[in-house]
Amino acid sequence: MGPHGCASTLTQVSSKPQTASMTGQHISAEEWTRKGFEAIRAKDLPAALDAFRAATQGPGASAEAFLGLALTELAHRNHDAFGAAIDRALALEPQNPKALVLKGDGLMHDNNRRAALPFYRAALSNAPANPPPSLKRDLDRAAAMVASLAQDLEDFLRAELEREGFNPSTSSPRFALALDLMTGRRERNPGPQQPRMFFLPGLAEHGFYPRDKLAWLPALEAATSTLKGELSNVLSDTGSFAPYVMPETNAPQRDYQGMAGNQDWSAYYLWKNGAEVPANMAQCPQTTAILSQMPLCDMPQRAPMALFSWLKPGARIPPHQGMMNTRLICHLPLIVPADCGFRVGAETRSWQEGHAWAFDDTYDHEAWNRSADLRVILIFDVWRPDVTPEERHLIRSMLAAIDTYAGVPPRWEI
Structure with missing residues (x-):
């Protein structure tokens, strides 16, 4: 699904000429943002676009203003401007779930399915407990995309590991379980080890190693x-x-x-x-x-x-x-x-x-x-x-496969 779905409410907006009330005023970014959303509700797309562009030109521009700009640019089929506006929104609010979903949508539109997956996941992990209906629709779409893309990644990963000698029946049982945990086939019990990427079960729990x-x-x-x-x-x-x-x-x-x-x-x-x-x-x-x-x-x-x-x-x-x-x-x-x-x-x-x-x-x-x-x-x-040496080889092979799938350098920290 491309980004068009997230702007369905805007695609029906009429193309009225710009009204005089939207020009020649020296008003704040916050006020321009308010006017932009008023124009959306009035189905005046040109006025909304002008307002959001004004709201994002100077100091005080908010993530909300850039989100409004992104949606109106998208409704005009300005995909490059849509992407730039989403990036600016995320620069201001990196955990904004709406912006994260829209970033994923934009990557899907560019046929970059693999890069879209972490943005959809991030949107779900940063979602509020009781999202408003419009955000819930976005999050439901993100959840569906995560399920589809995660299965695609798992299929690719298991095929690559098999080429590197991994066999769930004969290889390290700990690694086989770790792979199931990482791909969501099984859930791990909570414990003091909370890795952000990969957990190999069965290792002794030592904060400071002996x-x-x-x-x-x-x-x-x-x-x-x-x-x-x-x-x-x-x-x-x-x-x-x-x-x-x-x-x-x-x-x-x-x-x-x-x-x-x-x-x-x-x-x-x-x-x-x-x-x-x-x-x-x-x-x-x-x-x-x-x-x-x-x-x-x-x-x-x-x-x-x-x-x-x-x-x-x-x-x-x-x-x-x-x-x-x-x-x-x-x-x-x-x-x-x-x-x-x-x-x-x-x-x-x-x-x-x-x-x-x-x-x-x-x-x-x-x-x-x-x-x-x-x-x-x-x-x-x-x-x-x-x-073990076998587990080290499988871990290296797994990471190489993930990088091949993603097509971009990994994020890593010591």
Whole structure:
């Protein structure tokens, strides 16, 4: 279904000439928006279009105004303008369910079914408990599209995994169950692990992973002074750090609670999304060599990830959960002032310079720096030691298949 269905109430609007009352007035964006919806109710499409265009030209334009503009542009069959207006609405209100549905509709109109799926899903997850009738119709359409598109994805995914050797009867039972959970064939029981993408059942539940199961930690800690020396050189050019959370343009935006584009939490990458960052590695050759000896996670377009991460004075990273429970995130503190803390699940710890740990980031976790100084740690991801080689291969194959299906780079975070 294309976007025409969402504008059915507008396609019947008459093409009256613009009225004098809609021109030559110096009024606010809010007032223009009100006039736009009045014109829609009066079935005066040209006046509505003029009003919404005026409402979105200057400061004070709202997501509601851009939604009105999108619908009236669509009724005029101006599909490019429709898409641009929806993008502006989502920039203002990333979780607006109406805008998310319309974004999905626009992608469907462009025959981009795979890109539409996450927008329809996001609309449903951000829907109010009791939506008004007009929004409910949009959400019902989104739910129907999700069901259809999700089945399409599952069929593609299982076919690709079969080519990579997956057999539900003989392959890892844990992975077979994980695939059923991910595709919605089965539901998992609630627990402390809450991955946003993939859950492999049967793994031991540890917020902070036991040190005695990570034989490589002492070697990492022994290199603290070397790593700190290279970090000092990096910090001489703070412009080389970039915000850890960057806004996305090809997928629905999550609520990052003010962290998107925020320099308070920033990163200097050595590996990013599975790719080396040669210029940064050249600045940190010893750090690169030490990390290369670690059991780094390797997943196409996702891992390894390795970075120096700073948290500015007074900053706080809000509670969040990671992508999948088959990896661990390692922290080696290098610059740690007092009054810095880190919570994983129900356990809170303070960083100590040179004392590393690894944790399961699918537990709810958060960090803070209540000091007057900068905090910097080395972060990287490793495979959980209890994930078998077969399961690692199947996970890599699954992710590659998802990327092939989506046709766009994945969204990923450490």
